Amino acid sequence: MTVPPLIWGITIVVILALLAFDYFFHIRKAHVPTLKEAAVWSSIYVGIAIVFGILVLIFGGSAMGSEYFAGYITEKALSVDNLFVFLIIIASFHVPREDQQKVLLFGIVFSLIARTGFIFLGAALINSFAWVFYAFGLILILTAGNLLKPEKDGDEADNFIIRLARKMFHTTDYYDGDKLFTQVDGKRALTPMLLVMVAIGGTDILFALDSIPAIFGLTQNVYIVFTATAFSLMGLRQLYFLIDGLLDRLIYLSYGLAAILAFIGVKLILHALHENNLPFINGGEPVEVIEITTGLSLTVIIGVLLVTVIASLLSKAGKAQTAINNARRHAVNYLDLGYTADLAERERIFKALVEEERQILQMEPKYRNKAKDVDKIREQVAEAHRQHEEYLAR
Incomplete structure (x- = not known):
């Protein structure tokens, strides 16, 4: 179905309006969003995406509506996985809690721009070269394999661009509010705020390399690809603060995403065989194979x-890992005086630390003792308690 330019225009204006609203009414004034605020706005953005999908069903038909919801759910799941990386980058740069929203919004806007470019490039390639389906399918299968590899340890978010920026430009090791540039001895210098945005922008490009082939495996309608991608990114900032600390609980998410990407990769290759025109495959003629329907994909x-979420939530190992990682994060954040200037936020962090400790003590030793660097974590927690006692004694 061809979407009229007027509908394209209205859709783009609505998305830009949502981003502008997010900035002027939530981001402009640096603050730490409450759990209630994050939950309410996450629900609103999901609701907007669902309402849009219903409109697609009504005006575009069941096939188009199914493709949208399949694409939206897949992209949303991949976006949640991306939050793991955002969390590592933000933590490694020690971004103050009040300013994390601005970093995340930048990441969302940059991601939308990058993925839009990939979408139109992908559409142009698909329209010109049928073999692109083979390439997309292999990319997804390889990505699925990479998701199953053991994660590498490391706390530093570093890449070539960051190292180059630090060598070529005058940079500071401290933040100046949410400014991208500051003055040091009368000279202009880059702040870590700009560097963390560069780091997130770079990872967004890498995310697009598996995100866009995945959704093209579900639909080749450019309007559906664009809107499903855009609405999956909307509300990602609020979702970050809503499930921050619970991400570690989804210990089987990478396996679920690997299965989904592999499934879509196979679907793309089957479709490529069905549309085959490569001379070295079946003499350049289409191959009669089973095509996977959108309904089955959804x-x-x-x-x-x-299955992935339920298995993760019921896993005792997952509960232990979540509690221990949260305790470590709360202890580190409490000890880091640059984390936030909000005394109420620091008190909230300490209360959360105490609650995590209570849960850990109720767990079986075989689960809680499996954590990496458990002795170091215990030292950090003990130091947080000591400093809190000193604070109360003042």
Whole structure:
């Protein structure tokens, strides 16, 4: 179905208006969003995406509506996985809690721009070269394999661009509010705020390399690809603060995403065989193979995600890992005086630390003793308690 330019224009204006609203009413004044605020606005953005999907069903038909929801759910799941990386980058740069929203919004806007470019490039390649389906399918299968590899340890968010920026430009090791530049001895210098945005922008480009082929595996309608991608990114900032600390609980998410990406990769290759025109495959003629329907794709995606989330939530190892990682993060944040200037936020962090300790003590030793660097974590927690006692004694 061809979407009229007027509908394209209205859609783009609505998305830009949502981003502008997010900035002027939530981001402009640096603050730490409450759990209630994050939950309410996450629900609103998900609601907007669902309402849009219903409109697509009504005016575009069941096939177009199914493609949108399959694409939206897949992109949303991949976006949640991306939050793991955002969390590492933000933590490694020690971004003050009040300013994390601005970093995340920049990441969302940059991601939307980068993915839009990839979408139109992908559409142009698909329209010109049918073999692109083979390439997209292999990319997704390789990405699925990479998700199953053991994660490498490391706390530093560093890459070539960051190292080059630090060598070529005058940079500071401290923040000046949410400014990108500051003055040091009368000279202009880059702040870590700009560097962390560069780091997140660079990772967004890498995310697009598996995100866009994944959704093209579900639909080749450029309007659906664009809107499903855009609405999956909307509300990602609020979702970060809503599930911050719970991300570690989803210990099987990488397995679920690997299964979904591999499934879509196979679907793309089957489609490529069905549309084949490569001379060295079946003499350049289409190959009669089973084509996976959008309905089946949507069922598999939802089913895999449900199994993944439920298994993660019920896992005792997952509960232990979440509690221990949260305790470590709360202790580190409490000890880091640059983390936030909000005394109420620091008190909230300490109370959260105490609650995590209570949960850890109720767990079986075989689960809580499996954590990496458990002795170091205990030292950090003990130091947080000591400093809090000193604070109360003042």
